[in-house]
Amino acid sequence: MTTPTLQDLTQSLLSQNLPPPHPAFLAPILNPAGSQRIPPLQALTATAKVRLLNSDFTAPNILDQNKAHAFPAGFSDVTVAERKLAFDVVVQVRDVEDIGRSKWEQIESLESERKGESTKGRQVIRILPSIADEAPSTAATQVPAGAQQAAQMKSSGPFKLLLQDFRGAIVYGFDLHRVEKIGFPGTGNGAMSIGCKILLKKGTKVARGMVLLEPAFTVLLGGKIEGLDKGWREGREKSLREAIGDGKRRREDADVAAD
Structure with a gap:
């Protein structure tokens, strides 16, 4: 051989x-x-x-920088109505936003998850850990907590992704049409993690600095950057609350200016 x-x-x-x-x-x-x-x-x-x-592409000696493709200069220019990638680019996911649900709805889901609760219509169900020598549990509590949380957190999107090339350049991507496996980290539906690698094929469209993710030009390769993924999960609720606070302050400032 x-x-x-x-x-x-x-x-x-x-x-x-x-x-x-x-x-x-x-x-x-x-x-x-x-x-x-x-x-x-x-x-x-x-x-x-x-x-x-599972590596960070921006770290030294991971990719061959003389052969790998990065985003071209001016790629995120919002003044350019539309352009297309002239070559394949593999990027990594640094952040995910669920555009399909309000931030408050996401915060409430996280709070329920932390308390071990799920919902059935308007009824709140407390998910208790199974103990072998206890009496048989109800049908609701027979479902593993992880599965309950996954169902609770599952969202069909659309999603807004923060994408990064190996040189560290970042640009937002939007799943214009449903792309297989693009989803919220931790949903248990085969969705990606933070640090997941995505192939943007030659011909991928970019409109006003936003990458348009379409099934024909987007391939999820998988992977995860452990530290980034852990930090994202642990800090997600705080980030959502801060985003709501910033939005509220901007509205208040606008009201004051209008007066």
């Missing part, structure tokens, strides 16, 4: 719509410490793919 080379592994990853990794990123995968035998190309590709998708 032929020993896989750096070029073999790179080409294998590129064939799966992944951006070109830096040789330094692939070196420890091709030559695992303490191993007398190099795994076959298929196994190496699987390992490299998982590590790549």
